[in-house]
Amino acid sequence: MVQLATEVTLRMSNGKEIPALGLGTYIGSSDPTQVKDLVKTAIKAGYRHIDGAWLYGTEKYVGEGIRESIEEGIVTRDQLFVTTKIWPTYWDKPEKSFDKSLSDLGLEYVDLLLQHWPICAKDVDSSTPLPIKEDGKPYYDDPTSDGTGFIEFYRGIEKLHLDNPQKIRSIGVSNYSIMKLEKLIPKVQVLPVVNQIEYHPQLPQKDLVEYCGKYGIIITAYSPVGSNGAPVLKLPLIQQLADKYEVTTNEVANAYHILQGRASLPRSTNLERIKTTIRLPSLTKSELEDLYQxxxxxxxxxxxxxxGDELGFDWWY
Ligand SMILES: NC(=O)c1ccc[n+]([C@@H]2O[C@H](COP(=O)([O-])OP(=O)(O)OC[C@H]3O[C@@H](n4cnc5c(N)ncnc54)[C@H](OP(=O)(O)O)[C@@H]3O)[C@@H](O)[C@H]2O)c1
Structure with a gap:
């Protein structure tokens, strides 16, 4: 019997549990209304973790999917783990982004609130999440490489959490390199419980993972199959392991993280794929290492x- 990835949880440094398989809800330019059915299908299949963000423009439909799943008796709110994120143009007013997300979701609380990027972007026009100057460079309120505004941004989220612990159960970060964490950690009261980063077998991140491990920061891996076109699934070793364990290549990509104490956040607009991406093959240590290599x-x-250019990450381009 293959174990189910949907049943694995990881313990965060504040003692709370995070389900190891989460459904991503960024679907690019596809019709956002379909997210309701994606979420309902995932919950029916056993997913208990939904990863969202103000930026994705899908939280209204995430909320509808959750509400209908609860009304239909498939799940209770306390069995779900819902994440949202604060976008860099809201760095000095995170409550505005959070209030909008909570109201779109139609929930009384989120399980996790993340700082989406360690960046302070200028809010030039609230309808433009990526403000770009005429020279093609982004508008920043603070330099990305050596500014400290990103710490103020996190501390704004920390204050929101400390003032509203029932509404924001845990806080964390996303897209943080070691360089940024080293600057942040000495300045905070509440350590981030999670760092959400791009991670898959094509992107080695051992130093960052080990650094996070020292502070009990759980890694949640986005783009587990390498995003659009799923390039990771074309790797011959992923295909061989899927054949060996009689699972799908998507399930091998998730197992790469879950078996090593990380959460995996796949997304799909294909209902069948969501339903069938739930098993956890028991890859061996040496297979996991081969994937890493x-x-x-x-x-x-x-x-x-x-x-992301100056944030301290390797291989940005
Ligand atoms: N914190 C951040 O800055 C950040 C950044 C990026 C993403 N995220 C989060 O992470 C989630 C996932 O990241 P991602 O969107 O980059 O995802 P991903 O899961 O690596 O890639 C999803 C893409 O792969 C395709 N795919 C999956 N399995 C496939 C298969 N067997 N054959 C062909 N195509 C396949 C999907 O197509 P179908 O729709 O056809 O299945 C979809 O286009 C996002 O939704 C979001 O929640 C966070």
Missing amino acids: IGVENPKRHITNIW
């Missing part, structure tokens, strides 16, 4: 944009 030999980061 793929990225050591040929590192590839699939999610890059101009924002």
